Amino acid sequence: MVHPELEALYAQYGYAVYRRCRYLLGGDDDAWDAVQEVFLRADAGLSRFEGRASHRTWLDTIATRHCLNVLRARKVRTGRGLSGPEALDAPAAGDLADLYPEGDPAVVQALTVRSLLAHFDPQTQEAAVCYFVDEMSQEDVATRVGLSVPTLRKRLRAFLDRARGHLTRGGGLS
């Protein structure tokens, strides 16, 4: 038996969770596995869900943190996973192709962000994905990851510095 609300949550947010996992993990099988993990936790957590965050934010946070953990583990075990800045030179858009319309300039930005994640702490990783990939506002990102806006700006600035001009979304950070 699953929680009675789980089906509605899956109908509304299942694809967004999958999309997040596909972006971070790169492959369909890994993403689907992560989706199951996220909804398993959601099922266990729903009865205590207090509505302080929206279901959407809650699921997205579970998904993002789970995937970042998977990537860290991948890196530890195999040396792959989050790749180094060398990946900046030739981003391979293949594994994101079905998440973006053809010709969307955000694909390159998304790949750049993913290739840099390994160099930052988990909170900055989450913030960078929300800001550069999801294109959330600084205020929304700060609330999501639990930082003040000035601190968030510093973290994103550090991320930008590392990206050496590859990211276009830097307005208002300096």
Place this chain on the structure above:
Amino acid sequence: MSETTPHTDHPGWDALLRHHQGDLPAAQAEKVSAHAAECALCASRLRTLNEGARKFHGERPFAVLESALRNRRDGLGGSESLARPTGAPRWLLPVVLGGFAAAAGAFVILHVPFADSPSAPAVSAKERLKSGVGLSFDVERGGQVVPGDPGAIYKAGDRIQLKYTSPARLNVVVVSLDGRGEVTVFHDDAGAGLRVEAGTGRAMPTSIVLDDAPGAERIVACFSESALTSAAVVAAARRALTAAEGDPRTVGALDLPCAQADLLLHKE
């Protein structure tokens, strides 16, 4: 709010996704619709979201998810359903599989009793066994083995040898719960844990090596007379970890008919 990206008038992906999910307030939803009617990029982004969602739910309707979740709970989901020493995100790895990560991190290992758990069922077997089981450890560093000292500081590369105390010949399943929400089974014997003989401070068959990944980790040993499956222990550990909001330090007793002993390992 996130209706626009900083340099353009486009709604960002987040706003488009919320629009697609029906989560935007009416006024913002209207703005996004009006914008997408005029903007080829945003229109194609919305189309990509709609088509992607249709495909996803077509291939994986809720019944498929539900069945996958059931299999995970029952331990039938293959390598991904049970925590796996070979693939789990961990800073503890069974020595047979894990390399000694070169790292400077230091760890503190503490004995910390479980938080009270009013939901733990009263089970006679558990009551009978309660006082008789225990979990302790030795540490090997630089070829020297010393008894584990709660509160002492350990380093990445130290080998932790778990030891159990049991009042009878019992089945034991050992899992670790980490700060990343992962649950990993140790000492697994065909999905049903391990048979152990009665004894005090007896070594478990494998040891584990600390690596430099961060986070607190709780090791729990579940002793039972019947063969409790690893899958059941993993499922209960996941529930307990979720109930503790993912913090292994405050995890309560697992909701299982077994006697439990635990250790908390914490990276300073």
